[in-house]
Amino acid sequence: MQAVIMAGGKGTRLVELTKDIIPKPLAPVCGKPILEWQLQKLKENGIRDVILIIGHLGEKIKEHFGDGSLFGMNLSYIEETEPLGTAGALFYAKEKLRDGPFWLILGDVLFDIDMKRMEAFHEAQRALATLLVHPNSHPYDSDLIVKNDAGRVLAFDSKHNVRQGWYDNCVNAGLYLLDKSFCDLVPAPQKTDLEKGLLSKLVTQGAAVYAYATPEYVKDVGTVERIRQAEQEWGDGSAARRNLKRKQRAVFLDRDGTVNIDKGLICKPEQLELEPCAAAAIKLLNRSGRLAIIVTNQPVVARGLCDIETVEEIHRKLKTLLGNEGAYVDDIIYCPHHPDKGFPEENVAYKIPCHCRKPDIGMIEACVAKFNIDLRQSWLIGDRTVDVQTGKNAGVRTILLETGAAGQDGKYEAEPDLICSNLLEAAEYIAVTEGE
Ligand SMILES: [Zn+2]
Known part of the structure; x- marks a missing residue:
């Protein structure tokens, strides 16, 4: 299995930590860059072949990780000359991907999960795309996923919608399994939003988009406050204890x-x-x-x-x-x-x-x-x-x-x-x- 990490974001909300000298994925959590933790967790799950989409200050990422051999990984890079959103770079990633499913990981997501379980789910559903979802403590102001009992995604419910009825506490966490053919949906290198630009259209068309719900640790660490929380949970072992391998x-x-x-x-x-x-x-x-x-x-x-x-x-x-x-x-x-x-x-x-x-x-x-x-x-x-x-x-x-x-x-x-x-x-x- 291969993984693509979207590590090109500008990270304006983390500038207090990065001073705009290092890119967002190199911001430290418990003394190690977010991206290094991501690669470590991928490696623990047997995934060593990773394509990094880099942009703003991307050369620092290349300097730090090189070809990945020092980290036991096989890394390759795609450089965005302009920001392409959460999915636009899939146009370029396609030529590096083998047929079948691959992981797509947003650059500011810290995770410790049993990836094999989600891979088995994706395969059993014969999904084109599977989103990792979980409940959170503030669904009332979160974007929500509407799914059926089998996990089929029926709709995306934006936090800006006025919600009339009752809803499931089901939040997109930023980890995806996609089939390589998904990349064909990006016909040119253009700014494309994964959820709003691609997934929501696919769902309307009735495509096999699924949500995999898990209680494991997945956290968006895109703000300084969230990094501080994560350092506590990561440092005291409570994040790791939630991995379903344990x-x-x-x-x-x-x-x-x-x-x-x-x-x-x-x-x-x-x-x-x-x-x-x-x-x-x-x-x-x-x-x-x-x-x-x-x-x-x-x-x-x-x-x-x-x-x-x-x-x-x-x-x-x-x-x-x-x-x-x-x-x-x-x-x-x-x-x-x-x-x-x-x-x-x-x-x-x-x-x-x-x-x-x-x-x-x-x-x-x-x-x-x-x-x-x-x-x-x-x-x-x-x-x-x-x-x-x-x-x-x-x-x-x-x-x-x-x-x-x-x-x-x-x-x-x-x-x-x-x-x-x-x-x-x-x-x-x-x-x-x-x-x-
Ligand atoms: Zn019964």
């Missing part, structure tokens, strides 16, 4: 009665309202470096009370409300099934015995595979005995909450490891006793 700690959260107020079966977005401290609790989990994943039984689908699309809309509302308060969940997994047939108005296709309905552990097993989770270091928090039983069955520790059903449903005998008055108290317990 075992992850997760906190599985029940939904109704735990994150949102228990109002019985919820089958309309209007019925969903957050528990008062849920956003603060989830924000704490986000900051503690743990995955926050909702696992919920939603037999509303099997009972014919609403369809899958409505459940998704309810979850978009949940993500919007959390995002408004700076919190996000890494995933929401739900079981739409129910085992008992024979009710009026039921949706027969979902009236099946399944392996995902709690207290069975299919949803947790799916998360373990997806996020490489260490169950012994993980927790499940819920308000019902079925949550406690699920945790026992899966081999994670459990916290029963006094919100929602408060464990009074009387269905299972399993004892929780701890009882807390609400989700915030539970999150504080985990973060304080087990650290970050």
Whole structure:
């Protein structure tokens, strides 16, 4: 696999660090240029063949890295005589690229990810382009990606749009896998914006553009403030710990009665309202470096009370409300099934015995595979005995909450490891006793 790094940007927002003597990609993070970290991470993922697009002060980059042999890399350069945006230089890169997919990386993105996972996703979807996406703590003022359940990108939702409805917290992170044929879309060396100029057109035409969501560390370090934050996360190892090659700690959260107020079966977005401290609790989990994943039984689908699309809309509302308060969940997994047939108005296709309905552990097993989770270091928090039983069955520790059903449903005998008055108290317990 080859990679192209767009290292030609002018970096006016970093001039305090670069003094306009060095180009932006040579700005230091923890004592090493951003670009050197990028090359190191590529090398760790087996990618040594890299094409660097250079521009303003590009000769300094050439001086520092040469042909790459001192860094164990094979580097070649394309010099922009005028700025060509985030994609214009693909016109020139094409002749250096082999057939098949290649990585495209923006020059101010610091990352530590298991690249093989995204490559496998790109291949499985037979995508023309795959964007790395993740949730962030301020979706309300971010450009968002609208995708379907399979990850197919349906639209780009600019932060300048007035958003009427509920939305997914899904933000483009600046790492791409593109097929070489993508370069044909740039017919001449001209200033071209990757997202606005190429990808959004392709999406409108129905091309195979996909979004790969991951909780791993990817950060735009285009401002001095963001470099300072990154130095902390990079320096204390918290960035590296999130790489999915390493075992992850997760906190599985029940939904109704735990994150949102228990109002019985919820089958309309209007019925969903957050528990008062849920956003603060989830924000704490986000900051503690743990995955926050909702696992919920939603037999509303099997009972014919609403369809899958409505459940998704309810979850978009949940993500919007959390995002408004700076919190996000890494995933929401739900079981739409129910085992008992024979009710009026039921949706027969979902009236099946399944392996995902709690207290069975299919949803947790799916998360373990997806996020490489260490169950012994993980927790499940819920308000019902079925949550406690699920945790026992899966081999994670459990916290029963006094919100929602408060464990009074009387269905299972399993004892929780701890009882807390609400989700915030539970999150504080985990973060304080087990650290970050
Ligand atoms: Zn199920």
